[in-house]
Amino acid sequence: MSQSAQPDLLEAFEAHARAPEDTDLLMQICETLVKARRDEQMLPWADKGLALDPKHSGFIHARGRALRLRGRHAEAAANWLAHQSLPWSPLFCEARIGRDLYLSGETQRAIEYLETALSRYPADLSRDALRARKWLAEALLSQGDTRGFTHWLERNRGDSGNYRYAEVPMWNGQRDLRGERVLVTHQMGFGDQFLLFASVRQWREAGAEILLTCDHPIHAPVQASLPGCTVLGTARPLAVSAPLPLDALDTIKAFAPTLQATLLHLPLLAAVDSPRPQPYFDAYLRAPAAARERASTWSQALRARAPGKRLIGLFWDCAQQHATEISSKDRCWAGLRSVPLAQIERLTTHPALTQEVQFVSLHHPIAELANGTPRGAVSHYGPGIASFADTAACIEQLDAVLSVDAVAANLSAMLGKPTAVLANPTGEWRWGQTGARTPWMSAATVLRQTQMGEWHDVVSCAIGWLLRG
Structure with a gap:
């Protein structure tokens, strides 16, 4: 929490204690928590506010946001559905209902809801319309539907920064690019x-x-x-x-x-190809030559020290969850994707695994120092991970990678390395929604949570995946 927000929060708490039924003070607490980038802590204050004023749009919004940040997406969807008849601006409520239905696993219902809502406002380019198209895109893509890329392109108008080189026209869909x-x-x-x-x-x-x-x-x-x-x-x-x-x-x-x-x-470009590319995103990455040479020397030495063992890369913690200076959305999402150290130690200290596997941390050393290192059979990349060139070179020398839904998983899969992705129920669209396979790439196996925050069964699946070799 930012130091500048603490006096405001203290003042608001003290005022609320003196006047607990003053909804303005409860709203002030919610707004100050947003200022402090602690939006997920608004839930009890929003609930108190709604108990006093059940149709207060500010508390409804605060409650929906806090529930989403905590990963309670079904409750967030229900919050918006219960209040959709209030006089919101066009697509404000619809975008949030569609988003939270998708994130709660009701993907087909989300697609139908968002398509219907957007059809009523076909020319709307408001922020909420662009938000609705983004979530429609991701819901479609999570099902392997390439139509989602067209909707996803609307992010160029909204939440994704982008460059515009005014000297030349933007690509308009032409398929013949000879001479371009x-x-x-x-x-x-x-x-x-x-x-x-x-x-x-x-x-x-x-x-x-x-x-x-x-x-x-x-x-x-x-x-x-x-x-x-x-x-x-x-x-x-x-x-x-x-x-x-x-x-x-x-x-x-x-x-x-x-x-x-x-x-x-x-x-x-390939979205209308029939048949579509298989895989749609084919592995193509490779490490720079100098980094590959260093990695080869390191891996030979490690394999000599651990004869007969497979080398498995391990990435378990999204460092953004510990960063107080970033938005609550990014911080909370990183936390929901990260596996607690105690669960990782079930892998690194597992008796059968330690006979067959030597784990290698794929974390940047500074991040690992801040977030903790698991006990057990965990080595570190000898040349040091100072850049993505180093990470790529390290992964190339491994037998497989086990990673949470983070950049390491994308890097490993695009290097063509067998990759098990430990994903929560609302993981990125690229990992699909059901089963162990993704519709987008061939190297990834997806091990999914069935309940947000419960990693025990996912880690058990990871143990089985590793023991099957």
Whole structure:
């Protein structure tokens, strides 16, 4: 919690103690918790407010948000459904109902609900309309439906920063790209970039020459993996249609693009192919040569010390859950995806596993120092994980990877390494919704929670997956 918010919270709590039925004071507590990036703590205060004023839109909104941040999506959906008759702005309530139905596992109902709501406002480009399209996209994609990519593209108008190079037109769907020089600009997170850059192959097969931008930290492995493309590391865009950084313009002008596409455009090229690519996102990543050499030397030494054992990469904690300076949404989502250390130690101290497996931590050492290291059969990458080039090189030398729903899982799967993803019930669309397989990639096996926060059975499945080899 930010220090600046503490005096305001203390003042609001003390005032509420003196006047417990004053709804303005309860709303002040909720608003101050938002300011402090502790939105998930609003639930008891929102409930108190609704007990006093059952139709207060502010408390309804606070309750729905707090429930979602805690991973209680079915309750969040019920909260909105119970109050949808109130005079909300168009698509405000509908977007949230669809989102929480999808996140609670009622995917088909969410799709039908969002499609119906959006059909009533076909020209609406409000923030809530864009939010509704985002969640419709992710619900469709979680079922393997490529129509979702068209809806997902609307994020370029809303919640995803992106670059606009005004000198050339944006790609408008043409399939014949012979003679085109396409500037592909990046956005979103490392995992999204690792996944979606796999679609560059289809663009090159369609005849395009590609200049690709990406975040600086992933430049080395992306450049090593796409040798037929020019790859430019630059800052991530934070605003819609942001101008490209000045330090990138000379390279872009020398490339002389004829078209631009954003990261979100990439998977659309193959979206209407019949048959569709199998897998849709094919493994393509590789580590830079120098990092591979270091990793090979390290792995030979480790295998000599652990003869006959398989080397299994392990990533269990999303560091964002410990970061107080980021939004409550990102922090809480990271927490819901992370596996507690005690559950990880069921793997690293398991008697049968330790006879067959040597685990290797895939965490950056600073993050691991902050978040804890499991006891048992856990080694660390000798050359050191200082960059994604190091992580990629380490993974290439392993036999398999076990990871929570994080960038390590995307990186491993796109390296083609057998990857078991420990996913909660509302995991990213790319892992699908049911079963052990994902409709989007071949290297990933998905081990799913059936109840949010309950990792015991998932870890038991991971033990079985590892023992089956």
